[in-house]
Amino acid sequence: MRGLHADTGYLLYRLGLRSGQLFNASLQESGLRLRHYAVLRLLATTEGALQRELSARLGYDPSAIVGLVDDLEKLGFAERRPSPDDRRSRIVVLTDEGRTFLQDTDEAGTQVTNDLLGPLDAGERKTLHALLLRIAGDGLK
């Protein structure tokens, strides 16, 4: 009979849980959670994104995006702007406050990754990251 962690899939599941917990604990004092942080990080790379783009790229349900952007707007980290092309869409953009928040919390994020990857040296971390990216595939790119 195979052991509990013979399955890479189950290992991934458990480590994913742990990773999310560490991230959320690290973000707790800011009032945000990992999901909000992911939205901010994505917005920082795209200079404005439709909510459906956020949904597709982050893998969150469209209905979840609504609440996340609501929260970010309340905190002044993001704004909804009307799309000139399509009046159904809203363009979500990062505010200056959001950008400085990202800069301030950047160190905390890398600290979490350090805790998580503890026993691995730099080379192993690179290897792991590359393998995970391969698994992630286009859906999460």
Place this chain on the structure above:
Amino acid sequence: MRGLHADTGYLLYRLGLRSGQLFNASLQESGLRLRHYAVLRLLATTEGALQRELSARLGYDPSAIVGLVDDLEKLGFAERRPSPDDRRSRIVVLTDEGRTFLQDTDEAGTQVTNDLLGPLDAGERKTLHALLLRIAGDGLK
């Protein structure tokens, strides 16, 4: 500004989610979920475990173990037996039905892992698994 998946921690979080979803989908027809499956797999290796041991080894809250064992008992896959040493404890053991269930679903489990690790060859999978085990550390052993 760093990209969304520059963080190995976030990658792990997302892949853990996906892995759990795949597992649960695969187990759906059996009426069990990943958590039940993990309990069964652990029981198969230990020949009887206290519920607090299940809680510690699997990382699930003690209160969660109660419901999981309830479900497994209803399906006839596991049993609670009184502990001769300590009347507070219950020893959870795998039944014959549970054992045959594990054998029948073993293939489904490896299928999930195959889907998940799709683009990786055998050597890369070994590497990934070893790295993840290192990260997991003693807590998940």
Place this chain on the structure above:
DNA sequence: AACAACTATTGACGACACCAATTATTGCTC
């Protein structure tokens, strides 16, 4: 004998993945 520690259990709460339905708008097509 009294008291702290532990096991299993119950209950509550928030977060979240998932799905269905609605409204406003757009694009297609006949």
Place this chain on the structure above:
DNA sequence: GAGCAATAATTGGTGTCGTCAATAGTTGTT
């Protein structure tokens, strides 16, 4: 160009899950 399928954002509901607090029964210690 009128009707209709498709789309974007939103609301609401459901079940799972992680977390914590509280309790009853039991054990070990002092």
